[in-house]
Amino acid sequence: IxxxxxxxxxxxxxxxxxxxxxxxxxxxxxxxxxxxxxxxxxxxxxxxxxxxxxxxxxxxxxxxxxxGTPIARKRALSLNDLAIIINDLPDAPPHDTLLFTAMITSGFFALLRLGEMTFPDDPLIREWRKITRRSSVVTSDTQYEFFLPSHKADRYFEGNRVIIRKQQFQHNPLALFLRYLKSRDTLFPLCSPLWLTSKGEVPTRSFFMRRLRTYFDRGVGGQSMRAGGTTSLAEHGIPPSIIQ
Missing domain, CATH: 1.10.287 (Helix Hairpins)
Structure with missing residues (x-):
């Protein structure tokens, strides 16, 4: 026509x-x-x-x-957002609350992806070889560290040693991690995975997201943790070469 x-x-x-x-x-x-x-x-x-x-x-x-339609990106977490979660901790928090707080502060300051600390919700695509082991943890008065077996940028599957300093601007992730670690070792002293829920299971993505939703709307997602840590480092004058 x-x-x-x-x-x-x-x-x-x-x-x-x-x-x-x-x-x-x-x-x-x-x-x-x-x-x-x-x-x-x-x-x-x-x-x-x-x-x-x-x-x-x-x-x-x-x-x-x-x-073209713009890419919908999640908002990056800020240090003030972390303060909201940390200040909400009760005097005797349950184990899962300690787990969530340790995960989000560790992920924020170590620039970790959510998938590097959790299992996918779909059991068919879970890989135990990517799980961080409790035996890899080393703590001191100034920092804590653990071995990350695999991540997206690890083309040769060599893994990386993750080191998180005690004093991170106005926060102390080491104290939060040690509180979680004490609870974890008391409940499950013989289990291999570092991150464990009160049921003795590796936390899933939905476990983390449900708790995140109690503090923030859907504008904040799993990637907000890593993006927030990167943004915070840049705002405090850390060179891009070190952030990478």
Whole structure:
């Protein structure tokens, strides 16, 4: 009806990209286009060459900028946010409260990801080899440390030694960690994992998020812990090379 040629050309594919970007997300248009090329290739052998042409790729890139949706990022935690959680500790907190507080302060100051301290909610994708062991913990008067077996940036699966200093601006994560460690060792002295709930299980992501939701809205997520620690270091003048 638009008097376009039947053969898929650079121009018709470019028009298709513009048209579809007004109705669906531009990120999905590229997937649609690949599927269309796969279906048309037996009848139009040059369709992939047209798909790879500069006009089509630039049109798709421009539509992503023009019609793309912004990435919804979670808010980074701040030192004041940590203070809200720490100051809420009762005189005799239950074990799970000590666990949550130790996890969020350790994750914040060591720039850990939530997945490096918890199990996924799906039992099928849990890996015990990624769990930090209690036997790897070393404490002193000025710091505590433990071995992180694996993480996203560890391409060679060598693991890393995580060291967290006692005095972190206005907070003392060492004291919180030692309170948790004492409770953990009293309840489960023979268990291997460092992080354990009152049921003797490795905490899951939902365990952590349920407790996080009691303090903050959905604008704060699991990644807010690592992002907050990074932001805090930068605000206090720590060079990017050290933060990395």
């Amino acid at each position: 638009h008097n376009f040629p039947i053969d898929p050309t650079e121009e018709t594919l470019s028009f298709f990209v513009v048209y579809m970007s007004h109705h669906i997300k531009p990120d999905s248009v590229g997937t649609y286009l690949s599927g269309i090329c796969h279906q048309l290739e037996p009848y139009f052998p040059n369709v992939r060459e047209a798909r790879r042409s500069s006009i089509v790729t630039r049109t798709l890139k421009g539509c992503k900028r023009l019609k």
